[in-house]
Each structure stands twice: as structure tokens, then as C-alpha cells.
Amino acid sequence: MVFSTRQPLSELASTISTKTTEKVCELFTPDTRPKSLSEYARREKALQRAKVKEAIEKRILKITAADNRSDLIVAVEAACLKFDHFDKYSHDEEIDLGASEALFFQMENILSKKRTGNDAIIELIVSALEMVHRCTSPFIKISVKRVGKVRAFQIPCQLVEKYVNYKRNHAHAGTIVCLVAKLFTNYTKATGVMQRMAEDYDIILAMVHVLESNMDDWVKMEAVNVLAELAYSEETNSVMIHVDGFIDALTVCAYSSNTKIKEGSARAFLNLATAMENEKFGKRDDTIDVLFACLRENFNTTRKCAIGALGNISACEQNKIRLVNYRNGELVKILLFIISSDLSNDLRKDAIGVLSNLACSESASELCNHPEFLTTVAYYAANDKEEDIQRGSLKVLRRLSSYVDADKQSHPILIKALLKTLTGKNAVKHVIAAVRDQASKPKNRKSLANFPGLLDALGIISIDVEFARGNAIRSMLFISFLEDGSTFVASTTVLAALTAAASLTNMKDILTRFAAIKTLKKLALKEENRKVMEKNSSLILALKWAAKKAAKIVVITDTLTELLNASPDDMIDTLLDVIDGDKGKEIRDDDLAALANATLSTIIPDYDRLDQK
16 A cells, blocks of 8 residues: 655645745734843833733722622722832822722712711721822822812811711721821822812811820821921911911820820921911910920920921011010020030021020010020130031121110120130131121210220230231221210220231221221320320331322222211211222322321321421
8 A cells, every 4th residue: 555645736735825825924014023122121011011000990990880888898908909009100090090089989979878887998998098199299189180179178077077086996987087197198298289278277177176186196196297287388377377276286286295296296386487477476375385395305306396486486576575585584594505505416506596586676685684695605606616506606696786785784794795705716707897886886985995805805806817807996996986075095905906007018908007097096186095105116107107108099989088087987888888899989198198197296296397307
């Protein structure tokens, strides 16, 4: 029997036809296979994303379609398993696919039926809502816009009012209220939504009711966080401060034994003091007492919030004197203690800032008279290792100096503190500027001239510290023109400093030379000074040199000839303009020479005749 491997002719034709067709199709069909591993990975990722999206859509559809309690429980439980994560971009997709709308729809249905026994399903839905709103801020806005402000805000408020007064051991009440507070906190990530919430009386009142209730601390922690966030909104001032019990509830929280609640309360006070009219805040004794209590805490965050709130409140002019005198100066004592003893430099810097805010025309004398106040501030202005603390302390002294004049009893105490501060190498410039400002006021000059060691200190500074020389000499110039027209008795140190300044040769020192010679001319009017000056060969030589030296032209607002016989009060604007770079008329060689000649003639009456010889 013969076997053949040949296929029948019909079958062979069929096979050839099929293979040819496949090859022809391959020629015209694009190759969709990935060309590289990275392309393969991208496709796989896109496929997985599509599968996830499909799974989310199915869960949302099941929630929406559930028309009985048992189906809804199953649908929401399954959704919670899928939504319980912290990938905010996945939550964005959940919001985009309508998760929040489906959940709010079912919550509204349940609440409208007013049936008992729905606590478990309500807890599930609120939990799912909190989860999906862990999304980014743009999708918070999208969710609230789609759901509607009434649903998004009022349904959670209804839940709080429904469960806030349940017994503490209730199986679901605490968790539901806590989840609502977390949902509100998630809302505040979107600034626009947060501002609308801050305008909503019901939301703020609902959180206040949580704080007033007997719920556990872990629930109240979330509520106080919501209020702290809303307090920062610019719209706070219009609603929040007027909500019944709001400030009282925060005050009680500040005394809580729970650190987190206390911290949240302090943060709420800080944010309120930042956003609202501080005058109202500063008038409440309970608020001030709470902030004082927070300052005594051991936790830096609580204390920093409290001191920040006090700083904002003290910025209001109407609150300054009240805070300085409150509880017999209790705030000043606490702030001085923080500056002196606290380990946190941030808190010390904030304490200095509050003291600076407190200084004003009305409170300055009270601060200066406070025991240890000026001593402490002067010490840290001169000696603190932290530059920010030094700068802040100097700012306090400078501000006080601008408010305290010789007609105040505290004036000598302030001048003494300024002199003590001169021991600090970084303080000299600021202190001498403060003394110059003091001396520019005629009523202060006699007190400054008679203050032990002040004039000598100015003399030493003008010799030893080049960058402070100008202000030191100008201070002596002002003081030499006492209010009654007389002048002071100059010490050897003062005369040496004026002589050195009159002998300066740099063009940048022309104003200092002018001020020194002008001071010498005024001092020479007093016989006691004149006798000493006449015998001082260095001083006479310096003046003769100035009288004969051909100086270059210096720009100023008035000529020295016009200022030759003027008091420093008449020329203060001129000098300050020159310092600030204002240009006008010129100082000529002859002007400075004329001033030096006039001074020599005052010291030595026969100088003109002797000079001609």
C-alpha cells in the first residue's frame, strides 16, 4: 500500500490563500507592539490606571444605585476599602468621577427619612466623604461647587447638631462628629472654600458646640483645629467673633489638660489676633488671662502662638497702656523673664518684639518705671550673643527715648540705661543716635548736660569710634545751647574731643568739623570755659589751622555764613538734609575760616589785633 504526504489540491489551495491573506494584512496593519521597555511600562501603567478608574466608577455607581439600607452598607463599605489612602491625586480622580456627589446624595436621603438605626451607615458615609476629600485644593473647590454650598456645609452641620449631645459611650456619635471636623479641615485646604466657611455662622457654631460638649478630647482636638484654621481667614472678623460662646469655648480649651487642645486654642487666638480688629480682643480680660497662662506652659508651640497673639494685640494703640498696666504689670514681668531665662531664641526675639510694640507716648514712662525693665533691656542690648536680640533690645530703647523727655520722672533712668548700653560694641551707633535725638529737644539739654558722665562718654566715643563721631559731636553741639541761652562747663575730655574733631582733614568730616568748632564757639561764651580754652595750645592750634586752611567746596543747603550765629535748633533741618544727601548751596573756604576766626576771637578777645601783627 502506498502512502502519500501530499495534501489534496483543494486543501492546499485553501492553506496558501489563508497564509497569503495574513501576510497581506500584516503589510497594512501598524505594529502596535511596544518598541522599548519604557514604552511597555507606560502602557502597563495606563492599563492599570484604566482598571482602577473602572473599579472606582463601579463603586460609585453602586453607591448611587443602592435603594435599600443593606445594599448601601455593602456599597459604601467596599468604597471605603478603596478610598482609605493618602494619595491625593487618586482622591482627585475619585472626586472627578463623582464620589462626593454620590455620597452626599445618599446622606441627604438618609437624613430626610429621619429613621432610627442609621448611625452605622451615616458613620460609613461620613468616613468615605472624609477620605475622598483628602484630595488637592483645586478638587476641594470642584467638589463643593458640584455638590453645592448648602449640601457641602449644612449636611455636616446637621450631623454635628444631631450627635454632639449624645452620651460619650455612644457607639457612633463621637466618631461621626470627629469625621465631620476632619472633613471641614480638609475643606480649608482651598482658600476660597475656607473664606466661605469663615462667613458661615452655622459651621462655627457647630464647632463651638463640640467644644462645649462632654465629648472626648480626641473629638475636641479636631474641632479646635477647624476653628484655628478658619480664624486665619480674612473674613473672620465679620462672623466668627460674634458667634455665641466662641471666645468662651476657646478660653476653656486653653486651660485643658490635653496639650493638643491647648495648642489649638493658642493657635486660634493667634490667628484671630492676626485677622481681626485687635482693639476688641484687647478689651477682654479672659482673653488676656488665657494668653498669659499659655505663656507659662512648657510647650514652645503653645507659647509661641500666645506671644504672637499678644504681639498683634499690642500693635493696636488703644491696647498698649492697658497691657502694660494689666494685673500690675504682669505681662512685662513675663516678657522680661522670657528674655532673661528662656532657652528658645525665637521666643526671646518675639518677647522683645512685644515690648517694642508696647512702647508709646502714653506707656513709655510706665515701662521705664517698671522694676528691672530698663536694666534688663540695656543689658541684653549690650551683651546678648544673638544679634536679633541685641537689635530688638536697642529698638525698644530707641523707641522709649523718642517718647521720654526731661519733664518725665523716668528720664534720668532712661539716660542711665542708654549709658550702660554703650558698653556693647554693636550698640554704640544706635545709642549715640538716640542721645542726639534727645539733645535735639531744647527742654532735654539741661538734664543731659548735668547727667554724670554723659558728656565725657560722648567725648570718648567721638575720639575712639569713628562711625559714631558725627552724632557724638552733634549731640554736644545741641547740649551746648541750653534752653535758657547759657552753656555747660566743659571737661578736659570734652575739649579734647572737640579739638580732635576740629582738626579732622577728610572732606567727609566737614560737617563734624563745623559742629565741633560751633560747639567750641558757644562754650567759649562761658568765662570758666574760656580761661581753660585760652591755655589749651592744641585747641588754639586746631582753630588757627582751620582759619587759614584752604578747604575744598562742600555742598550744603545753606552757607556757613548764614549759620555762623544760628543756634542748632535753627540749623537742625539743614544738617539733617546734608546727612540725607540733599544738595543746595555751598560751603566755601571763607565760611569755615570765618567760623574758626570768630571762635578764636571769642576765646582770645585781642586775637584779631594779635593776628594782624
